[in-house]
Amino acid sequence: MANVTEDRVRDALRGVEDPELKKDLVTLNMIKKIDVQGDDVSVLVELTTPACPLKNKIQNDCVAAIKNAVPEAKTIDVEMGAKTVASDKPKDVLPGVKNTIAVASGKGGVGKSTISANLAVALAQEGASVGLVDADIYGPSIPQMLGVSEKPKVIDLGEKVTLVPVEKHGLKIMSIGFLMKEAGPVIWRGPMAAGAIKQFLTDVEWGELDYLVFDLPPGTGDIQLTLCQTIPLTGAVIVTTPQDVSLADARKALQMFQKVNAPIVGVVENMSYFIAPDTGVRYNIFGEGGGSKLAEEMSVPFLGGLPIDPRIRAGGDVGEPMAIGMADAEETRMIRELARNVAGNLSKINLGAKEKQEPRRATIA
Numbered sequence: 001m002a003n004v005t006e007d008r009v010r011d012a013l014r015g016v017e018d019p020e021l022k023k024d025l026v027t028l029n030m031i032k033k034i035d036v037q038g039d040d041v042s043v044l045v046e047l048t049t050p051a052c053p054l055k056n057k058i059q060n061d062c063v064a065a066i067k068n069a070v071p072e073a074k075t076i077d078v079e080m081g082a083k084t085v086a087s088d089k090p091k092d093v094l095p096g097v098k099n100t101i102a103v104a105s106g107k108g109g110v111g112k113s114t115i116s117a118n119l120a121v122a123l124a125q126e127g128a129s130v131g132l133v134d135a136d137i138y139g140p141s142i143p144q145m146l147g148v149s150e151k152p153k154v155i156d157l158g159e160k161v162t163l164v165p166v167e168k169h170g171l172k173i174m175s176i177g178f179l180m181k182e183a184g185p186v187i188w189r190g191p192m193a194a195g196a197i198k199q200f201l202t203d204v205e206w207g208e209l210d211y212l213v214f215d216l217p218p219g220t221g222d223i224q225l226t227l228c229q230t231i232p233l234t235g236a237v238i239v240t241t242p243q244d245v246s247l248a249d250a251r252k253a254l255q256m257f258q259k260v261n262a263p264i265v266g267v268v269e270n271m272s273y274f275i276a277p278d279t280g281v282r283y284n285i286f287g288e289g290g291g292s293k294l295a296e297e298m299s300v301p302f303l304g305g306l307p308i309d310p311r312i313r314a315g316g317d318v319g320e321p322m323a324i325g326m327a328d329a330e331e332t333r334m335i336r337e338l339a340r341n342v343a344g345n346l347s348k349i350n351l352g353a354k355e356k357q358e359p360r361r362a363t364i365a
């Protein structure tokens with residue numbers, strides 16, 4: 001019988017492909033350790049994100065490939081680790097933040113804040129370090145949706161003032177509402193909004209983050225454009241509901257990001273349908289399939305959908321996102337899938353951009 005060796009195990013793993021990145025794990029430099037003790041094999045695979053949508057498949061493929069090529073192996077232990085790939089944004093802006101994600105829509109009230117909050121929580125639950133910025137100057141709703149009542153700590157060192165984000169549900173949270181003097185409507189001009197966002201980028205102690213999610217105000221006006229030019233975006237997630245008016249506005253939002261050269265992570269369809277709890281009958285209240293059609297038309301990924309569920313609304317009202325309050329619900333599974341698709345597509349964007357060696361510049365002054 002042939003010996004079980006590190007080389008034989010590595011050769012077996014050359015046959016395992018990352019289905020999204022379309023290369024084998026050895027070429028992708030994802031095999032971080034191969035340990036052979038007698039006939040016992042243990043391997044450490046390092047994924048490009050802890051929220052990898054294909055984690056289980058890759059793990060199973062590794063075990064199968066080793067079993068097949070090294071049948072003498074008695075035990076095979078494949079451990080899955082992760083190191084989130086960073087985008088190639090300028091190093092001087094948000095130096096510890098690897099990826100920035102904007103959640104946007106053309107139309108108001110389609111669920112950006114709900115999706116932002118749940119996406120951030122779900123990414124954190126997968127093991128990523130995550131921050132959430134409420135950049136909605138018209139109506140900051142993240143503090144309420146996450147049950148944050150305290151204000152960030154201010155460290156005033158005279159020359160420099162630093163804000164420490166509030167921590168809740170495993171996230172670091174900052175809201176534009178924290179910077180407003182009083183509650184109530186505020187009239188912003190583009191440069192003021194951009195100034196507040198710059199403050200989030202430069203004066204907030206974010207530390208090391210895998211993902212920083214920005215919940216944007218609705219629309220595609222000057223303010224949104226200025227914000228998108230100010231944040232060095234790794235990618236944008238577009239939220240829409242299935243009906244035509246929302247889709248038309250979502251298309252405009254997509255085009256806005258294309259204008260500022262920000263990659264589109266994909267389209268999320270919110271309020272896709274409603275299932276009556278008493279009869280189980282499905283109602284397509286806002287129509288059907290609009291989100292995926294839009295994604296196809298614009299050649300961007302479709303990230304998933306969420307039904308209308310009173311529990312999603314209630315979670316937002318009481319400050320406990322669905323992914324926290326209802327860990328076992330079907331909707332929570334959908335939110336997790338959405339978060340994994342976002343993370344997977346960001347990895348693809350980053351690795352694609354790296355291969356092309358084309359660093360993008362944001363216009364932060």
Ligand SMILES: Nc1ncnc2c1ncn2[C@@H]1O[C@H](COP(=O)(O)OP(=O)(O)OP(=O)(O)O)[C@@H](O)[C@H]1O
Nearest residue numbers: 108109110111112113114218307308309312313316
């Ligand atoms: N899938 C859903 N099921 C039930 N209620 C939802 C769902 N998504 C969002 N909601 C509710 O709809 C309302 C609007 O959602 P949300 O505030 O997230 O939208 P928005 O796009 O951020 O709005 P705005 O444009 O005003 O910022 C909220 O009360 C929220 O709880």
Ligand SMILES: [Mg+2]
Nearest residue numbers: 112113136141
């Ligand atoms: Mg909102």
